[in-house]
Amino acid sequence: MRHVFLPVLLAAALLSACNGDDNSPAPVPVPPVEPAPKPHFSAQISFGDSLSDVGTYAVGALKALGGGKFTINGDNTRLNPAFTGLTWIEVMAARLGLPAPCAAQTGLDGNAAQGFSVRVQNHAGCFGYGQGGSRVTHPVGPNNKLTGSALGALTVPVKTQIANHLAQSGGKFKPDDLVLVMAGGNDMLFQLGALQAGATAAGQAAGARQYFDSLVPLLASGAIAPSTAAVAIFSAVSAELARPGSSQASATIAAVGAAAGQPGNAAVASMAVYGPMVAAAQADAATAGAAAGNKYAADQGPNLVTALTLAGAELATLVKSQVLANGARYVVVNNLPDVAQTPAGRSKPAETQALMAAMAQAFNAQLSSALSAETDVLLVDVYALTQQAATNPSAFGLTNVTETACDLSSVKNPLLSSLACNGTNLKAGDVSRYAYADDVHPTPYFYAQLATQVEERMVQQGWR
Structure with missing residues (x-):
């Protein structure tokens, strides 16, 4: 029943306080709480x-x-x-x-x-x-x-x-x-640049191998003994590629010449015959090169996320050990933007955009983990x-x-x-x-x- 009589008792107490002894002490005024002064930056x-x-x-x-x-x-x-x-x-x-x-x-x-x-x-x-x-x-x-x-x-x-x-x-x-x-943005861009260079190199190497792997059997196919002809053509290609200043084009000419010299295969010397073969080999090379480049990027991608994780941890450590520890009391730390949303990021394949996002998130997670509890740091x-x-x-x-x-x-x-x-x-x-x-x-x-x-x-x- 206490909940019924409590309001009545409170009212009586208030009435008594209003009509009580005139000699009772006046309540002590409580000063208002002043807001903390805002900093003035010098x-x-x-x-x-x-x-x-x-x-x-x-x-x-x-x-x-x-x-x-x-x-x-x-x-x-x-x-x-x-x-x-x-x-x-x-x-x-x-x-x-x-x-x-x-x-x-x-x-x-x-x-x-x-x-x-x-x-x-x-x-x-x-x-x-x-x-x-x-x-x-x-x-x-x-x-x-x-x-x-x-x-x-x-x-x-x-x-x-x-x-x-x-x-x-x-x-x-x-x-x-x-x-x-x-x-942190340049840590990302530098890593992505290295990844692109590595993927390009891997793709070019794979494409060059596939080009001659596809071309030589085609060039040898008209010979009386195709397998023997193929050995001779590969030998000519290897010799030419070992020569300083050689190129895929010069090795192709050597390959055609060797093929035409095989018994029963003289017709291959005509561009009308070897031209379509070269085109087919180039298409195979492009496919193989793209696959190799993509595989390289996929294999190396996790290493880039690790690199950005390290960079984020390094930046957080610098803020704590070199900035806060040396007297700074007002430190704003901006995390990495979503670089995948920039024009540069939008121009990349979806897989690269996803990697860029993962790299930025890994970097930012380190900042948040290390600095979010620091009262003198404002994370943006x-x-x-x-x-x-x-x-x-x-x-x-x-x-x-x-x-x-x-x-x-x-x-x-x-x-x-x-x-x-x-x-x-x-x-x-x-x-x-x-x-x-x-x-x-x-x-x-x-x-x-x-x-x-x-x-x-x-x-x-x-x-x-």
Whole structure:
């Protein structure tokens, strides 16, 4: 019955309190709980790759071309308000009221005749360490001179970028620094490039073997003794291929000559006879080459996922042991976007797209596992952002997520890259709200969307 009388007792107690002794002490006022003060950032420090590069390569011939960053370069707001030329790093600084970021290091180590050899300089007071081509820990990334590239990108890895900052800041981050980290894309692209090269080599080798395995029996088929003729033809092919400067074409001529010399087989010397045989052998070679290339890619694919797992773990370790451990209290870490949704990814077969997704997910899983419990780290899910933009572009104000805004023809863009893209070499029409400037790098508009995503997460975290 307690539930019946409790309201009555509570009411009586309240009435008694209202009419009680005038000498009873007044209740002690409880001060309102003040929200925690939002941080005021004194500096923005960024580490990463081309997506965070604020002008490492805006020198020499690239500067003369009106390029230097991996987007639509330059302030072209006179053409369209979206053509700001800003990356997400620059947008973040502007929104936070901080000075415009500048590249901590500039220069090129490439072909001097093409204007790609520019003295490397370090700039004190500039905290934009991200560089196009940089990987997490490996010093050789895409377009580094050691890959054979004429550009000579510096590709200083994130590990060294952080060490360089600590060297000039007394070994510490300030407690009011905002540290932005985004890397791993070049680890993926480098691995995929190596996979493609290996698959191509495997396919070419298999195709070359199959070509003569198919051609020789066909050429020998008209001889009185086909098996004997085949031995003689194979011998001629082997001798020719062993000769310096030989080729499949020269070995084919040798094969036809040897075949025509076999008893009863003189007619094969006519192109009308051997031509269809060569065509049939080429078709067999193409089929065998494709199968071998696909098998190589399938066999090696799991190794690429493992490599990205390692890269993700390495980046997480750097954040914990070199950034947080050295005093940083506000660290934003963006995970890898879904590269399969870029124009480059969309141009690949379904199997390659699935591999790209698996690689990114493996990398991102390492970041999440190692950093999600760190209260001074804010993880931003760029992978989800790029997927959402791909499936529902209008929600982000995007008009195209499959094509490039930059005209990447060699006539308009000698580097075939957003690194040399600006307001003068865009595709015709309104490309201001395209997602991608080139096959993997965002337009200024899409970079702004990324900055908005980061800023929204900072608000949720109480950092804005």
